[in-house]
Amino acid sequence: MTVLLELENIHKSYKQRVLCGLNYKFNNNGLYAIYGISGSGKSTLLNIMAGFELPDSGKLHCRFGKLEYVMQEHMLLTNVSVRENLYIKLNLTSYSTNEYDDIIKKICISLSIDNLIDEKVSVLSGGEKQRVSLARALLNVPEVILLDEPTASIDQGIKEDLLKILENISKDKLIIITTHDPLVKDYADTMLSLEGGRLSE
Numbered sequence: 001m002t003v004l005l006e007l008e009n010i011h012k013s014y015k016q017r018v019l020c021g022l023n024y025k026f027n028n029n030g031l032y033a034i035y036g037i038s039g040s041g042k043s044t045l046l047n048i049m050a051g052f053e054l055p056d057s058g059k060l061h062c063r064f065g066k067l068e069y070v071m072q073e074h075m076l077l078t079n080v081s082v083r084e085n086l087y088i089k090l091n092l093t094s095y096s097t098n099e100y101d102d103i104i105k106k107i108c109i110s111l112s113i114d115n116l117i118d119e120k121v122s123v124l125s126g127g128e129k130q131r132v133s134l135a136r137a138l139l140n141v142p143e144v145i146l147l148d149e150p151t152a153s154i155d156q157g158i159k160e161d162l163l164k165i166l167e168n169i170s171k172d173k174l175i176i177i178t179t180h181d182p183l184v185k186d187y188a189d190t191m192l193s194l195e196g197g198r199l200s201e
């Protein structure tokens with residue numbers, strides 16, 4: 001086990017104090033869930049870990065090459081197909097174009113969305129869009145994936161399928177999700193609670 005991501009005394013305030021001295025070490029694999037009520041600072045913490053926001057003080061130690069962030073808003077192009085959304089991501093990688101369709105097929109099979117590859121994103125359900133977003137993230141072969149509330153607004157059965165997929169991926173990647181869904185406890189290796197600006201196991 002090695003530490004891939006470390007929070008050292010992270011503080012962040014807006015008008016009010018949100019994160020008050022967070023310290024934590026995330027290992028190189030495992031499914032970590034950050035549990036907290038609405039407004040507790042979960043998205044703020046993910047934004048800081050993704051480098052989208054800076055902490056007011058403290059340090060983030062990153063010992064990995066690539067990180068992907070699957071935000072609550074799926075950020076997919078809705079008017080084109082799943083395949084075209086994935087092409088856009090592949091264009092940013094070092095794969096050659098003649099490999100694209102095989103790679104897409106393989107990743108979509110692993111996420112059980114291979115039947116949706118040529119569907120327009122606008123006709124997909126919330127859970128399906130969530131998996132397409134995850135497929136897009138995986139194409140980049142990251143060592144770390146952050147997901148903000150991946151189980152929000154999807155049905156119970158679909159939620160469990162998604163959590164099983166995340167559990168599986170986390171065998172060789174660091175996966176950090178935020179949630180206020182108690183079901184996540186059954187799948188996460190580590191539950192972290194964010195309360196009163198502090199993070200604890």
Ligand SMILES: Nc1ncnc2c1ncn2[C@@H]1O[C@H](COP(=O)(O)OP(=O)(O)OP(=O)(O)O)[C@@H](O)[C@H]1O
Pocket residue numbers: 014015018036037038039040041042043044045
């Ligand atoms: N850019 C910002 N400017 C000002 N205040 C902000 C900003 N981002 C977050 N906040 C405030 O910081 C607090 C924590 O917000 P955050 O979105 O991190 O919470 P959360 O736990 O992710 O909530 P939710 O579960 O509802 O998504 C909230 O009071 C929010 O209003």
